[in-house]
Structures are given as C-alpha cells and as structure tokens.
Amino acid sequence: MSKSYRDGLPISPEKFVDQLMRLKRGSIGRRDFLGLTGLGIATAVMAREIGIMPTPAFAAENLGDRMSIATWPNYHDPQTFENFKKDTGVAVEVNVFGSNEEMLAKLQAGASGWSLFVPTNYTISTYKKLGIIEPLDMAKLANFDGTQEDPRFTSEGTIDKVIYAVPKNWGTTGFAINTKKLTKPMTSWKEFWDTAMAEGDGRTMVHDYQLTTIGNALKYYGYSFNSLKQDELAKAEELLLKVKPHLFAVSSDYQPGMRAGDAWMTMCWTNDGAQLHRDIPEIAYVLGKEGGEIWTDFYAIPKDAPNKPAGYALLNYLMNPQVAVKEHLANGAPSTDARVNKLLPKEVLDNPILYPAADLLTPLEFGAAATLTDPGRAELMARFKSA
C-alpha cells in the first residue's frame, strides 16, 4: 500500500475537527458555509450548466433573480421568457391586463412592481406628463436600431426628442367571425352591430375597453373613432345600450369564448385574429370599411420599477431581431422593425390579417391621447356596463 487512505479524503481529520470546533463556537463565514455544505460547488456547477452564470453582456449589473412584466392576453411566446431565464437567471412573472386604463390605474397607485410594461401609442404622452415612466437609457439597448423602425408606427414613443418607449409591434382592431355559425359575409362595423342584435344574438363579445368599444360604436355612424363630442358620444351610447342585452360578454380576453364555440363574433386585435385563424381556419378577421383603430404597442419602463437592470436586460433581449421574430410568429402581430420583417417567412408577410390592403388601412385612426383620460368616455363605458 503505497498510499494512505487519508490522501483521498476531501478534508484531513485534524482540519475537520478544527472546523467542527469553530462551528460549535458559532463562527462561520460565507465561504466556509458554501464549502462545508457543498452548496458552493453545486451552485457553480449548476450555474455553468443551466446558464445562470452571468454572460459578459449582463455581467456589469446584478439582475436579481426575478422581475415582472405587465402586458396583454396571448401576447408573447412563453418560450421567450424561458430562454431569457436560461440566459440570465431572471424569472419573468407575466401580468395580463385588459385595457390601458387599468395599467395606468396600477401605475398611478404606485408600487406596481413591474420592471417592464407594454403601453399603447396614445398613452405614452400621459405617462410622461404624470412622470411615471423612465426616459430610456439607449446605451443599455444595443439591440434597438431606430433607423430600422417605420416612423409611422413609432413616433409616439419619442417626446421632445427623448425616447420613452420602443415599439413591440403594430396592428389593427377589427372583428373576428366564426364563419361556420355566421355565414353572411361582413365588411363593416354597421354589420357587426346589426348582426350582434340578430343572428349573433347572445354570441357576440365586445372589449371591456372604452377606447375600442366606444370607438367602434362611433364608427356605426361614421364618426371619428376618437370623438369626444357629446352628441356623437350620446349616439354611440344609445347604440351600446341597445346592443347590451344581446351580448355574450364584455371582456377583452375573448379567445377562450371564440375557441370553445360559445362566442361566434368578437371585437378583435390583429394578433388574436391571426392566432384564431391559424388554429381555427373558419374564424375570419374583418376590418370595418368605415375605419376604426390602428395601433402600436410599445415597451416602457416605469419610474418606480423594482428591478430596472432586469427590465433593461429583458427589453434589450426582446429587441434582438432573432428573438423578436419568434415573438411575432407566436403572437401574430406585424413588426415595426425592418430587420424583423426580413426574417419573417413569406406566408406571414402575405397574410392579409397582418398586412391588410391599403384601402382598408387608410381610414384607420391611431387612438388620441385625450380619450385615455376623458371622464366623459370613462363614465359612458361604466353606464354601458352597469346598464
């Protein structure tokens, strides 16, 4: 026996007794604790294996281990957040909302807990005015390239040359129809509302969202989607109250109802329309020929974000065209970023739900900032819902 059995031991008996006595005295350092319990090695191994170890890009700041994002229903590829966690060790908690008003209310109340959120174009100026969003530090967003963005969709993120929000995607607000149940072809908001009170009785959904529900009722009469005129709003209210008893639901999460076949027709955003049509081909997406809404959703960071480093890291990650293209394929909304459009397959670019004909796009309006905070519209929606 050339070697003593002691050579193979991780610790010599003397050292072990030493440590033990020190532990008994209650003295232990962090390094000792990790070493003694084996947690140190385990952590190091795990970190390397599953990628928690900070990669150079993230090494400069401590990202913590969790963050929270506020966004819309059916809006992201869940894999995106899984991959982000794999790369950075930061788990992303997703909060889903039905309207911009709700997001604003949470932010106004303070301590929303979000490190990133997804406001729509017309709300950003209000957020800026209230001082509840952060001017973005573009140095932390190397993946964003403003020159590749279509300014038609992205201008509302920039106020007085300061960038407060960068775009996620754009889209339209039309309606989705189950063509097996409602066979008559439809092309206008007038037909939407009339059908809701006839063949679509008890099977129609409208958004729980004043901007689109009131806006599309205004379109029935050909008024502006953003109207704040009292007489025009009164007409819209009259229509809404007439339709109310015929509705299946007032809800912005309409996919479950449409997929289950309980609802046959619903107000619908591009991305949901694309998802529904992809999975259930008989569900068609229609843009009202009278016009309606065109929108861009942005990413922004709240001033009181609890984990800004992780917020920036996720935002930068999402701005990577390779990541964004997967998001678009899952979500279904068209991109504002030329780099992403180049990566999208042809059948996506040719999809009329995503990229409608010009004559349908022309009459569409971006939401106006005033509609967000107008008490008259808010009260109208509440009267409609409480009727």
Added chain:
Amino acid sequence: MHGNRFRHNFLTALLLAPATAWLVVFLVLPFIAIAIFSVGERAPEGGYQAAFTLAQYANLPARATAFWNTMVLAPVGALACLLVAYPVAYYLALQAPQRWRLILLALVVIPFWTSLLMRTYAWMYILGGRGIPALLAFVGIEDVRLINTPGAVLLGIVYGYLPLMILPIYVSLERLDRRLLEASTDLGATPLSTFLGVTLKLSLPGVMTGFSLVMILLLGEYLIPTLLGGGKVFFIGNALVDLFLQSRNWPFGSAIAITLVAVSVVVLIAANRISTRVSGARRVDLI
C-alpha cells in the same frame, strides 16, 4: 383589591393589543382614508385630488342599477346557498354515522384550500363550450349556452359560498339536545312538526349567522359575475373595480364604498333583530 383590578384590566388590554392593532391598521385607517377620498375630486388624469364636496354622494344614483342588482343578488344568492346547505348540514349533524362525520366535514372544508379564482376558472371550462355543451352536442343537443348566464352566476355563488353556510348551521344542529326531539315525538308531534317546531327553530341562530355571513360577502362580490356572467351584469363590486381601475375616479369609488359599508351595517342590524325575534333566543353576534 384595587391593584388587582388594575392588573387585570392591564392584562386584558395587553392581550387584546394585537387584535386592536390589527383592527386599527387594516380597518380603521383605510376606512378613514376612503372617507377622505370620498369628499375629494377626480384629478384631471384620474385618481384623487383634495377637495371638500359631497358631489360624489349626490352622484350615487348613477350607479342605482348596480346597487339594485347587488341588493337582489345578495339575498337571493344567500337563500340559494341556504336551500342547498341546510339538508347537507342536517345530514352531517343528525344523520351521518359518527365515524364518517369528520371525513364528510373535511370534504366540505377542503375546497377552501384552493383559491376561489382557480375554482371559478374550472367552472368556466365545465360550463363553457368544451365542457357540458360539448357532451350535450355529442348526444345531439346542439348550441346550448350555459356560460355567461344568470344561472351560471348563481351556480358559481352557491358553489363558492356553500361551506360558509353549512358550517354555522352544522354547529347549531350539532348542539341540539336530542332529548327535545324525543320529547316532541313522545308528545305526538309528526316528524314535520318536530322539524319545524324544534329542529329548525333551534337552528335558526346558525341559519342567520350563515345567511348574514354569505350576504355580507356577496355585497362585495365581483369575481363570479365577471367570470361566469361575462361582465354583462354589474354589481357594486364590479362598479368599484371599474371606478378604481378603469375610470380612475377614486372619489366616486370611495363614496360608493362608504355607502356599501353603511348598507352592510344596516343589513346586519336588521338580521340581528329578525334573528332575535324569530328564535327568541341567542343573538347573532357578528357586529
């Protein structure tokens, strides 16, 4: 003696301190804040702006429908719970074999371990097109709609609040002196008149406790109508959620909340009075 008395009082105060602190922090202070909000104004961008006006209270009729719906939902929902709960409690307390009783009681309580939200979502799937309607379609009954109907809301309410009704009734029936039932039979009463004159009457305090408990919670209910009713019917709870989260009219929301509390107190006092008069016995000690 005096010193002893003082020590006793001090000890009582000390023991009550955590509960008192809890009440002050979570009940009194928020209530004061809401009362202050309720006389304020909506800020231009939404929220609260300091003022002193009773305009919000004057505006209460704008939510008359919500108040009316709630005033109907709360007693009807509680009554529906009662009708389902009483036989269950009766069976548990007076009929079930002793060794099964605990297990059966546990079955009543166990659903409470999961959040009501989750359980209501489950009902959304059961009542939705892929649940019972799909089964019905399989046997040839097409296009049945169960979800987003008043029936679905009532079902959700009975399901969600049933344990709160069963337990107090069970307790009052459990305490029932069986000799009274025997005496009633010995004196020639029919089972029905024994039930009405003895069992039911002596369980009334439990019934009133359960009824008030469910009714108070129903006054603030908003989740079940939203999920199973499709958000079409508005209750006070929904009006509050909307005023705080959508219209961002905190003062109006606060005025409604204060009014709701006032209504709840009136309901409770009335329940107390009725219970005292009907049972002629124990009061319902909820306030």
